[in-house]
Amino acid sequence: MKNEVREFRRKRNLSQADLAEDLGVSRQTIIAIESGRYSPSLPLAFRIAKFFEVPVETMFDPTEEAVT
Amino acid sequence: MNSMKHPRLLAPAAVVLIGTVMAVAVGIGHTWTDALVSEIVILFIAVGYFFITGSKGDIGAIYRRRTDERQRNVSMKASRLAMIVMFALCFVIALIEVASNSNYWQEDAIGSVGGVSFFVGLVIYGVRDEDTAGTSRGIMSSDTVDDASEVDEVRPPM
Numbered sequence: 001m002k003n004e005v006r007e008f009r010r011k012r013n014l015s016q017a018d019l020a021e022d023l024g025v026s027r028q029t030i031i032a033i034e035s036g037r038y039s040p041s042l043p044l045a046f047r048i049a050k051f052f053e054v055p056v057e058t059m060f061d062p063t064e065e066a067v068t
Numbered sequence: 069m070n071s072m073k074h075p076r077l078l079a080p081a082a083v084v085l086i087g088t089v090m091a092v093a094v095g096i097g098h099t100w101t102d103a104l105v106s107e108i109v110i111l112f113i114a115v116g117y118f119f120i121t122g123s124k125g126d127i128g129a130i131y132r133r134r135t136d137e138r139q140r141n142v143s144m145k146a147s148r149l150a151m152i153v154m155f156a157l158c159f160v161i162a163l164i165e166v167a168s169n170s171n172y173w174q175e176d177a178i179g180s181v182g183g184v185s186f187f188v189g190l191v192i193y194g195v196r197d198e199d200t201a202g203t204s205r206g207i208m209s210s211d212t213v214d215d216a217s218e219v220d221e222v223r224p225p226m
Binding site: 024025026028029032040041 | 125126129136137138139
């Protein structure tokens with residue numbers, strides 16, 4: 001699933017480890033989400049969107065496959 | 069509050085304890101030299117376990133049992149693979165035992181108990197997987213869903 005996590009993270013100058021700690025997940029999970037290898041659960045997707053203060057539809061696009 | 073000073077030692081200590089019981093059984097049934105070898109192997113496993121739980125990454129997190137949702141998914145897939153391998157091994161060993169006119173009740177028991185456990189797991193986790201309206205859709209439910217629209221009717225709109 002295509003997502004904008006990496007883009008929003010970089011805009012805030014956050015490392016993957018920083019974002020992982022803020023969201024309560026592992027760095028490997030952030031890496032997997034950004035590369036499109038893992039689609040987060042609904043609660044986690046909403047947490048990510050809330051963290052970046054954007055709608056979840058802005059952050060995740062289930063209609064497109066991620067380009068890794 | 070975590071009352072344990074060294075929680076990482078808990079699992080390796082359990083490995084040593086259980087392994088020592090196994091080593092004593094080996095000593096009683098075989099030789100005490102074999103028991104010593106068994107105990108040394110157990111100690112290596114316990115030390116390895118201790119270092120694995122201290123490692124960063126998915127494997128360390130899973131062995132530490134401090135997992136996020138993706139790591140729990142990985143752990144479940146790994147468990148399923150282990151189960152498949154064990155079942156296959158039981159089957160192969162049972163085949164060999166049958167072909168050599170030996171008793172294979174151990175492999176039969178393992179396979180049978182495993183199969184029943186899987187079914188019980190489906191019942192338990194299926195029954196517990198209730199929707200917000202409290203309608204159970206586990207496999208023990210007598211309701212059958214032939215049409216997807218029927219599911220929408222019984223579940224509350226999100």
